[in-house]
Amino acid sequence: MMMEERAKRTILLVDDDASLLETLQDFLTYEGYHVVPAASGEEALAALRDMTPDIIILDMSMPGMGGVGFLERITKPDGSTAHPVLVLTARATMAEFFASRQIDGFVAKPCAPDDLLNEVNRIIFLRAGEAKAISPALAPAEAGRIRRVLLAEDDVALNSLLHTELQRAGFQVEAVRSGPAALELAIMSKPNVLVMRLEMPDMDAAEVAATLQRLPTTNSMAIVVYGIAEPDVPIESVAKLDLDKVTAIKDCAVDKIVNAVAAAATRQQAV
Structure with a gap:
């Protein structure tokens, strides 16, 4: 500007x-x-x-x-x-x-x-309507095909890698590095998919997901949680995760995460 x-x-x-x-x-x-x-x-x-x-x-x-x-x-x-x-x-x-x-x-x-x-x-x-990602010039059908992902990962290198790979897969990506930041931005921007590591600073994925699922404006949001079987993950954190309402991935393999996000986005658009 x-x-x-x-x-x-x-x-x-x-x-x-x-x-x-x-x-x-x-x-x-x-x-x-x-x-x-x-x-x-x-x-x-x-x-x-x-x-x-x-x-x-x-x-x-x-x-x-x-x-x-x-x-x-x-x-x-x-x-x-x-x-x-x-x-x-x-x-x-x-x-x-x-x-x-x-x-x-x-x-x-x-x-x-x-x-x-x-x-x-x-x-x-x-x-001001100047955003290129969602331009007013887009036809309604084209605008509706834009798939937005909110990524929450506190590791800088993995955050950057996932951000890049999700963009390559055709997603518009916003990235944060803490649980509270993921919660507030999910509420504010309402992405098609929230994807985050289970263990995050200040608020884990189970808490974020539970809060979003209680709120009427976000309770249908697709959520992908990864890293649930990492060696340092406490069993109580996994126990708090409602596996019927989220897509869970055991490790932090980038290809698995991107594929899970794509599948979740497809299911969400079909609803």
Whole structure:
């Protein structure tokens, strides 16, 4: 995105931490955005009377109505928000709350400014209809054939290899490296298939799958779990996995994983 284009974009930045608010405002202004700061949900609602932001960056942990109250006020009956929203919060702590709301993105606090900027750019890019992966120019039938996979693998090398091989197999791939990140992105983007290692940092695949299967917006998502028979996998982790509702693979063989994902995607599209 060019600097001239960014200068036209307005961010409503909502956070009660005065130091962080000033730091992020300075950073995003330097990057070419027009930033309107608000120190509370109440201030943010008042600001919306006089502006239409391209994106709202919202801290959830604030006094008063807080981020939750503010989000409730701008959420439509269908679950969509009146404006694009990027949430700042601890990962996955509010997964079920966000499941019924079409949040555009999450960034964990404390966040690196560059990570925040990348997410802001991504959301504005997609909301503007500029995304190449799902172009508005695609005919409905062609768009429907795009198969999206969410990959969760904490090993950098294996994550990269699986990402490459899944793309070669014709999938559009998003990749994360922790269980909570997989959960929140699965809720937000609703991929055709979630594929992840059983043992993941902070939240294992059994917990992620169980949560997704409880939620009405994600309970039909195809899930592939691999590495269930790896030597370091605790038996209790395998026991928690509902093998009737997921595709399970014993090892981490890339070809087996890609084939299982393809089969799961085919079954899911046939439903």
